[in-house]
Amino acid sequence: MNTECVAMLLAGGQGSRLGPLTFNNAKPAVLFGGKYRIIDFPLSNCMNSDIDVVGVLTQYRPYILNNYIGDGSAWALDQVQGGAHILPPYMGQKGGRWYAGTADAIYQNIDFIDNFDPQFVLILSGDHIYKMDYSKMLAFHKKKKADLSIAVMDVPWDDAHRFGIVDTNKEDRIVEFQEKPPQPKSNKASMGIYIFSWKILKEALLEDAGDRESEHDFGNNVIPMLHQNDKRIFAYPYTGYWRDVGTIQSYYDANMDLLDPHCDFDLNDPTFRIFSNNNSRHPQFVGPKARISNSLICDGCIICGQVEHSILSHDVVIHKNSIIRNSIVHTGAVIEDGAILENCIVGGKARVKGDARIINDELGKAPEIHVINS
């Protein structure tokens, strides 16, 4: 088999900063924007970039994620050769172990990648919301004759200290890396999207695996090592919507962006669609006394109360006399008669009693986000 570029999607992270949302669910499988899951974005990007071999590396609480990916047909990855492959840690002749870091996860799957004999390997992570045509980045990588290309975007200077920052020369070649620097030299932040030439990456992974000091992490070990060895590392400039959804606040904000008519992130763009894997459900039923404004609502919902500036996933039931405001409600949650919720994230299948009152009444203060467990 010969495939030009194989994508490896790192989806094993726990996402502990998302708290209750990842108690029994891996971070890439967390719901986003009602019907989507975070992993839909990298997978749909692959589909829109004509990449049809994707290895998905899973580790933490993989059941929902594995079940969701299935045979990959939702993202047109069910082709005869290639497709979506779920890659959990495994046992070998010398025993087995968990993936110790991002680079180790790829190291343990060298055989899988070799099977496709690719020239390039695209490394993705499952925790960002963005649309990107990776084929353009691949063209950039080839044009620059790079060993490694890293997608970067300009972030506000004030925020630059929170990111991995790269400093480049005129030809976009990276001259320096700074991890969360107090005094950043540039505002180009790494987006955690890498294209490696497979030969170079394989050598580096073998070398890194022999290093007992290494944490086996791309950002901290493998890429600095390649930089030291004078490999050709280039920064691929990306402009457009990109959000990290690693914390409750950033997750909430990115969801609410979808309700902002001025936001340029369009899920409805027919030329670059985001796909997801969903079962057939009945259409939305809106009751006689319902009031809905500025909200995203999915199939299977039954709405008899008031919903304002909120996002409802599938099969949510809102009873009459209840009010949902500035909130995100996950699949199958039931809000009983009379409940009032503001600034909440309601977990899947949660049942909110009618006497619940979560109201943000402190004026002028940024509202706190309440998470109601599944």
Next chain:
Amino acid sequence: MKNAIGLILNVNGEDSSLKALLHHRSLSTLPFGGRYRLIDFTLSNMVNSGISHIGVVGSHKYSSLVDHLGTGKEWSLSRKTQDLSILAGSANNRIGHQMKVNLRNLQQSRDYLETAAGEQVIIATPNIVTSFDFRHAYEVHLKNNSDVTLIYKKDGPKYHLEDDDIYLDFCNKRISGIHYKKSLATKHFFAEMLIIKKALLLQFLDLCEYSGDWDLLDMISINLDTLRVFGVQHTGYLKRISNLESYMKANMDLLEYDIMQELFLGKASIHTKIKDNHPSLYRDPSSVVNSIVGSGCIIDGTIAHSIIFRDVLMERGAQIKNSIIMQKCKIGKNVTLDYVVMDKDSKISDYTVLIGKPDDPIILKKGTVI
């Protein structure tokens, strides 16, 4: 249900009131209830009852049927153990007496019947809106060693029966009469679903060739005294779509919570073709009450007592009442619609007002631009 084959027989002849909506599609693929096609109900009922081999007999206008069913994947019928076959029927229409189950449609598919694994055949029409589990009826059918089991419903004020409904008489639980005309004595009507022994069905097919009478129910009716024909009652909601009135009524019935719950919220769900569209966006200000809304819509206006299909775009200030708006329709600013049925891909420009009557709604054909 291992030993059963499902057959969905397209009904012959359509009422002229639905002509505008059936110009390019068969009754079985008429859009219904915000995201479905009529056939989804019968097909899902069969799948949910555990029938693994299903044949759908078309009669004409295949493209919408083939496009909708595809490989049958959405109904789990694209597996090595479960399959869907689209069979060729005949485009035979007779003036006058409408046949209920036209065996001429099966003539060409005799091979399918003979080779399909199963001793019993479950036949249903694709134009009934109901949620029905065949398993109980099948058990009764086997227990009684019946030749034919007809599923029937008790007449009630809820059901506006049509002239072409079929009525059944009973004698000691066995069916003793099949009538085409309503009389005071008739209390039970045929629910357009039946179970028949395959051997008998094949025998009937032979007889039809000689006699020229192709109506299965005529065949059963003539032979009532020699066959074991029993009935099983269906107690749930059932609406047969045969004309515009019943189509409107059945759609609007979904706005009653009890009916919607029975059809959609039970254990068995109604499957349909999946489209990847985004969640529906309700803009501010918008007011939606007592309606069914599909996914992928953008709503910016007022909707009351209406059925809105997937991917409908509605601009600011539009008002929709008592209407059925099908997939991908575009409705301009400040448009007012009352009692309108808009077929797929239609467009209405700004400030248009269309007001139909409850018994005479305005119908816009597919792709109409106003």
